[in-house]
Amino acid sequence: MNHHLTQTSDRQARRYRSLLEVAEVISLRRDLDELFRELAQRLPAVVHVNYVALSLYDPDRNLMRLHTLQANVPAEIVGGLEAPIEACPDGFVWKNQRSVLVPDLSKEVRWSRVIQLMREDGARSCCFVPLTTALRKLGAMGFTSSKSEAWDREDLEFLEQVGRQVAVAVENVLAYQEISRLKDKLAQEKLYLEDEIHTEHNFTEIIGESKALKRVLKQAETVASTDSTVLIQGETGTGKELIARAIHNLSGRRERTFVKINCAAIPMGLLESELFGHERGAFTGAIAQKIGRFELAHQGTLFMDEVGDIPLELQAKLLRVLQEQEFERLGSTKTIKVNVRLVTATNRDLPRMISDKAFRSDLYYRLNVFPILLPPLRERREDIPLLVRYFAQKYSRRMNKQIEAISAETMEALTWYDWPGNIRELENMIERAVILSQESTLFVPLTELNLSTETGPHSRVSTLESAEREHILRILNETNWVIAGPSGAAARLGMKRTTLQHKMKKLNISRPS
Incomplete structure (x- = not known):
């Protein structure tokens, strides 16, 4: 016992x-x-x-x-x-x-x-x-x-x-863990908010008065108040991110985070982790939990640039997030629900990629709910003088220089150049011009522009004249060949009536019978 x-x-x-x-x-x-x-x-x-x-x-x-x-x-x-x-x-x-x-x-x-x-x-x-x-x-x-x-x-x-x-x-x-997650999320949100604060452009700084640009801004204003998915299409450098930010700033989500990701800038093997996050140990090198961009953009807006570069195998997972507003981090079976407004952009021909079996048609239809097509700079030439002045002021202030004028000949050359790199190329050119300018007149190194777009004996002048003639004809057609008055072609082109008539005579432009 x-x-x-x-x-x-x-x-x-x-x-x-x-x-x-x-x-x-x-x-x-x-x-x-x-x-x-x-x-x-x-x-x-x-x-x-x-x-x-x-x-x-x-x-x-x-x-x-x-x-x-x-x-x-x-x-x-x-x-x-x-x-x-x-x-x-x-x-x-x-x-x-x-x-x-x-x-x-x-x-x-x-x-x-x-x-x-x-x-x-x-x-x-x-x-x-x-x-x-x-x-x-x-x-x-x-x-x-x-x-x-x-x-x-x-x-x-x-x-x-x-x-x-x-x-x-x-x-x-x-x-x-929840406190750590929230701290991490707040820290990353702060980074994005700081990035947003330090971004040079917002909606009020989209420069231009052309009909083409105003049409785009009207579309952005119309769709902003909804939660619809937007697909912004346009050439490189046309300002797709600015329009995405404008949509966010005009929406009911403006107080929440605007998160962006460039799908072409991230290696394919890491893109899924960047979008959806991963758990510690999910793959070699995953030494800590990572919050993805979708989770970070909860209640806000996610801007996916170069969406045409998403690998085919990842497109199905993106489609599911759009349809169900839920996903799992890599290495986890826990489903995370989010409320994200998606704005995407691309310079690629997605319908052609669908034909080539490189892009899912069902994903395209989900992304293309509200398409916005950004015009290239060559289709809104009347905005070029405004952009030149804006960038000249911006960089002269930054470099503490006094740039007060630009010659008419230089402005004309800039206006009639086709700008294959669009606004980004123009901004880079003006920044370089401010660096090179030693006097109060902006010195633009025009010789650096590849002004001849054709091979052969055509001169730069003839190429410029051809572009100028084409542009004046387009404006005349849009104004029904009304030259004078506040809505006439001369006002649209930013020149006097007599100057326009002189140019029409010089370029052999006459109203069709």
Whole structure:
């Protein structure tokens, strides 16, 4: 009798020491995988355990998800398993808030799929205890053993005590992770907001008075108040990002983040991670969790530039996000729901890519809900003098120079150049001109422009005259050949009526009969 009491006393003492060790482990761990790994190694000293598992309730999907599974025997660990609440013992424990003890798995008729998985891992008995704190019901903690009838009533009470300690630790770790995630998100949002603040252009700084530009701005204003997907098409350098920002700034999302990503600037292997994020260990080099651009743009706007460069295999995942507004990070099975307004841009011919099987037609139709076509600079030449003056002022202030004038001949040459690089090329040229200017008149190195667009003996002058003639004819047709007046061709071209008439005579332009 005394011997039995001594054994019982020793057993209780070992368990109290074990509970103290558990408390110590909990205080030192901020990683749930590490915490449960330690538990799997320490608990067998006082109770027969081969596997220790953490299952958490997922309120978004109303199911139980295996968060971590650790073993002290050779095992093929599989994480991320999910099951409906009614289909698993951990769901039963979470819902009913009472422990489950299964002495012999071969005789258990409930939860057949989960029980079968345990038996395949060599388990003969299992036990699940609630993980509950004063604030919420978190989930359940599971134990399996390779022995049948592995635990008695005292063992179950001990494991319930362990569960009560672990529940507090799990809640603290989840809170810590959530705080870290929010801090990371806020830090990245701050970076994007700073980037937005330091961006030189916003809607009020889109320069131009041409009909072509005003038509685009009217389209942007019309679609901004909706949440519709916008596809901005246009040549490189036409200002697609400016229009995307204008749409965001005019929308109800203007107070939230404007996140941008250039799909052509990111290696194909990293683009999925950039868009959707990844978990630590999702692939070689993934040493920390990363929040993707979609998650970062929640409640805001995501601008995807060069969307035509997205690999075909990634297009299906993008389509799902557009349709369902949900995705999973790389290396995770947890579904993340987002509310993102998507604006995309491309300089590629997407219908042709569809014909070449390089772009999904269903994705194209989702992106092309509201198309906006940006005109190249050569189709809005009347805006070029305004842009030249704007960039000249911008860079002269930045370089502390006094640039007060530009010669008529230089402005004419700039106006009739085709600008294959569009506004970006023009801005670079004017910045270079300000650097080179030593006096108050802007010196533009026109010889650097490839003004001859054709091979052969054609001179620069004849090429300029041809472009000028074509442009004047277009404006005359748009104004129904009305030359004078506030809405006439001369006013549209920014010149006097007599100057226009002189040019028409010089360029052999006459009204068709």
